[in-house]
Amino acid sequence: MKYDVTVIGSGPGGYVAAIRCAQLGLKTAIVEKYNVLGGTCLNVGCIPSKALLDSSEHYHNAAHTFQTHGIELDNLQVNIQQMIKRKGEVVKSNNDGIAFLMKKNKIDTYYGLGSFVDKNRIKVAGIDGNVQEIETDKTIIATGSKPTALPFLPIEKKRIITSTEALSLTEVPKKMVIIGGGVIGLELGSVYARLGTKVQVVEYMDAIIPTMDRSLGKELQRILKKTLGFEFFFNHKVTGATNEGETVTVTAENPKGETVTFDGDYVLVSVGRRPYTEGLGLENAGVQMGERGMIAVNDHLETNVPGIYAIGDVVRGAMLAHKAEEEGVFVAEHMVGQKPHINYNLIPGVVYTWPEVAGVGFTEEQLKEQGRAYKTGSFPFKASGRAKASMDTDGFVKVLADKETDEILGVHMIGPRIADLIAEAVVAMEFRASAEDIARMSHAHPTYTEAMKEACLAATDNRALHI
Numbered sequence: 097m098k099y100d101v102t103v104i105g106s107g108p109g110g111y112v113a114a115i116r117c118a119q120l121g122l123k124t125a126i127v128e129k130y131n132v133l134g135g136t137c138l139n140v141g142c143i144p145s146k147a148l149l150d151s152s153e154h155y156h157n158a159a160h161t162f163q164t165h166g167i168e169l170d171n172l173q174v175n176i177q178q179m180i181k182r183k184g185e186v187v188k189s190n191n192d193g194i195a196f197l198m199k200k201n202k203i204d205t206y207y208g209l210g211s212f213v214d215k216n217r218i219k220v221a222g223i224d225g226n227v228q229e230i231e232t233d234k235t236i237i238a239t240g241s242k243p244t245a246l247p248f249l250p251i252e253k254k255r256i257i258t259s260t261e262a263l264s265l266t267e268v269p270k271k272m273v274i275i276g277g278g279v280i281g282l283e284l285g286s287v288y289a290r291l292g293t294k295v296q297v298v299e300y301m302d303a304i305i306p307t308m309d310r311s312l313g314k315e316l317q318r319i320l321k322k323t324l325g326f327e328f329f330f331n332h333k334v335t336g337a338t339n340e341g342e343t344v345t346v347t348a349e350n351p352k353g354e355t356v357t358f359d360g361d362y363v364l365v366s367v368g369r370r371p372y373t374e375g376l377g378l379e380n381a382g383v384q385m386g387e388r389g390m391i392a393v394n395d396h397l398e399t400n401v402p403g404i405y406a407i408g409d410v411v412r413g414a415m416l417a418h419k420a421e422e423e424g425v426f427v428a429e430h431m432v433g434q435k436p437h438i439n440y441n442l443i444p445g446v447v448y449t450w451p452e453v454a455g456v457g458f459t460e461e462q463l464k465e466q467g468r469a470y471k472t473g474s475f476p477f478k479a480s481g482r483a484k485a486s487m488d489t490d491g492f493v494k495v496l497a498d499k500e501t502d503e504i505l506g507v508h509m510i511g512p513r514i515a516d517l518i519a520e521a522v523v524a525m526e527f528r529a530s531a532e533d534i535a536r537m538s539h540a541h542p543t544y545t546e547a548m549k550e551a552c553l554a555a556t557d558n559r560a561l562h563i
Contacts, residue, residue, distance in 0.1 A: 097204065098123075098230070098231040098232070099123050099124060099230060099231070099232045100117070100122040101122045101123070101124050101125070101232065101233070101236065101428075102124070102126070102127065102210075102230060102232035102234075102236070103117070103124065103125070103126045103236045104126075104127045104210040104235065104237050104238060104239055104376070105127070105128065105129075105237065106128040106205075106238075107135020107238060107417070107420065108137050108138075108408075108418070109409075109423055109424045110126060110238030110239075110408070110420075111126065111133060111134070111135075111194050111198070112420075113407060113425070113428055114198070114201070114203050114236075115197060115201050115203070116428035116429065117428045118202060119428075120428060120429070120432045121432075122428075122431070122432070125204040125205070125232070127206045127207075127210035127218065128206070128208075129209050130207070130223075131207055131223055132191045133191060133194040133195055134187075134191055136241065136242075137240075138190050138191065139187060139191075141417075142417050143186060143187055143190055144183045144184075144186065144263045145259070145263060145280075145283055145284065145287075145448070146448060147182060148263065149287055149450075151183070152286070152288075152291055153290065153450055155172075155290060155291060156450075158172055165487075174291050174292070176266065176267060176291070180264055206220045206228065206230070207222060208220040208221045208222035208223055208226075209221045211375055211376055212376065212378060212383075215382065215404065216231055216232055216233065217230070217232075218230050219377075234404070235403065235405070236405045237373075237405065237406040237407070238410070238424065239371075239372050239376065240371075240408055240409045241369040241370055241415055242370055243260070243365070243366075244367050244368045248336055249275075249334065249337050249365065254339065255344045255361070256344055257362055257363070257364055257365070258365055258366075259364070259366060262284045262362075263284075265288075268291045268293060269288060269360065269361035269362050270361055271294045271359065271360040272285065272293050272294070272295050272362050272363070273298060273346050273358045273359070273364070274297045274298070274363075274366055275337075275363065275364065275365050275367060276299060276365070276367040276368070277299035277304035277305065277306075278305060278306075279445075280366045281297065281366030282304060282305070282320070282447060282449055283447065283449060284364060284366070285297065285320075285364070286449045286450065289324040290324065294325065294327075295326050296328075296358055296360065297326060297328050297329065298329045298332045298334055298346065298348055298358060299328065299330050299331075299332065300332065300333055300334070302330050302331055303317070303330065304316060304317055304328065305453065307445075308445060308508070309506070309508040310459070310461055311460065312453050312455060312508055312510050315491060315510050316453055319451060319491070319510075320449065323490075329350070330351075331350070331351040332348045332349065332350055332356070333348055333349045334346060334347070335348055335349060335355075337363050343359055344361070344362065344363045345357055346358040369409065369415055370389055371389045371411075372410065373385075373391065373410060378391070381404060382400070383401050384399065384400045386411075390410060391406040391411055393405070393406050393411050393412070396427075397411065397423055397427050397430075405431075407420055407424050408420030408424075411423075413443075414440075414443060418443065422438050422443070423438065426438050439526065442457065442525050442526055444518045444519075444521070446515045448515060451488065451491045451511045451512055451514065452509075452512070452514035452515045454509050454514045454517070455506070455507065455509070456507055457504070457505055457506030457521070457525055458506040459508065460496060460508075463496060463506070468498070469499035470496050470497060470498060470505060472494060472495065472497075473494070473495045473497070473551045473552060473553065473554030473555025473556070473560065474492050474495075474554060475493050475547045475548075475550035475553075475560055476492045477489050477493075477512065477547060478490075479550075480544065480546060480547055480562075481541070482543050482544050483512060483544065483547075485542065488512035490510075491511030491512070491514070492509070492511065492547070492551075493507070493509045493547040493551040494507070494509070494551060495531055495552050495554070496555075497531040497555045497556075501530070502530035502531050502532055502555075503528055504524055504531055505525075507521035507548075509521075509547075512544050513544050517544055517547075517548060520545060531555040532556045533552075534549060534552040535549060535553045535559070537549065546562075550562055
């Protein structure tokens with residue numbers, strides 16, 4: 097078979113790229129290594145983790161807030177097997193949905209390991225052992241990423257686990273040690289802490305979610321400690337872990353250089369992810385690699401080989417599903433001569449703990465480093481009528497605006513339904529709105545979104561109305 101475009105990898109970047117290519121009239125194929133579509137995000141990442149976060153949030157609320165709401169329960173229990181079963185059903189529903197979209201858009205799907213024979217030929221080693229070869233004018237590499245392993249800490253997937261195994265535990269651990277205070281560790285730690293697990297976070301840096309605005313990490317740390325009993329150990333360098341059979345012992349150096357140990361039923365290694373390019377045969381096509389195992393691309397996301405593109409976690413930038421989707425659309429439209437754009441500064445980052453955390457644009461630390469004159473306005477959810485009604489009063493919205501022009505430069509939020517609320521900030525900043533613009537727009541009352549308006553009022557001559 098011969099195709100105009102072949103996409104290798106069916107995660108959010110890959111399958112969206114394939115759909116957009118097909119919409120634009122290109123004969124398209126997609127190659128997926130595993131026997132289901134969706135990649136890491138759908139199968140062992142974004143979607144299953146959110147399913148467990150929602151289930152555990154329901155349980156935690158039933159245990160801790162229902163009585164205040166006038167709802168009384170007897171013999172409340174966790175059925176972890178049912179939680180995992182429901183998670184699987186959610187994943188399968190999404191798998192089926194993507195398979196439907198491939199058929200709807202007349203995209204040919206190949207299951208097996210795709211690798212370059214040369215620039216225009218791709219070999220597919222099928223799951224059933226059969227090998228096929230297809231021809232293609234252009235190729236989009238969208239093979240995603242894998243959890244990063246520490247060289248001195250082998251992951252045996254039984255007691256020393258990654259996020260993949262943490263999504264399918266058959267018991268609620270009594271204690272869990274999480275190595276790394278980033279997004280994935282805090283989300284999965286929240287799942288089990290809500291169910292009764294004692295969670296300890298061992299972090300090499302001096303803060304959690306260190307790439308986001310520091311005010312967010314500080315507030316999230318306070319809340320997780322207060323509401324879920326998280327313990328945090330910063331500036332600790334992990335040196336090893338030993339599977340003791342029913343438990344694991346982690347060794348680390350504390351800030352004083354002393355050796356300390358942490359014990360848990362499981363150790364979740366969550367120190368980031370790395371691009372996944374193994375088995376692609378990039379050398380056969382002459383594709384050059386960039387820094388840190390990433391594929392080198394130009395501003396059009398094209399590699400050094402004309403007609404071969406790469407998107408998502410295998411190229412520079414944040415490893416986010418929605419970033420990969422934008423790049424998939426970008427490449428498809430560029431191929432047919434359109435002029436798409438991506439503003440990477442306006443791709444939001446989200447942490448799906450409770451409260452949720454999100455940010456877009458420049459952080460306050462970045463603005464200080466640039467020496468840029470800015471002003472700030474904040475509004476706490478404890479002053480929000482809607483948040484009081486739902487008992488979700490932790491957190492705030494912070495708006496950073498240019499001191500002279502009032503253009504919004506960054507928005508950083510922690511609070512209820514922030515993962516959805518951040519979209520208002522993205523829209524405002526894409527249209528280069530000022531804080532005054534948002535402050536003068538009507539926001540329905542009572543809603544969480546009023547916190548955005550109030551923060552903009554605070555940034556505009558300190559005019560917040562409800563604080």
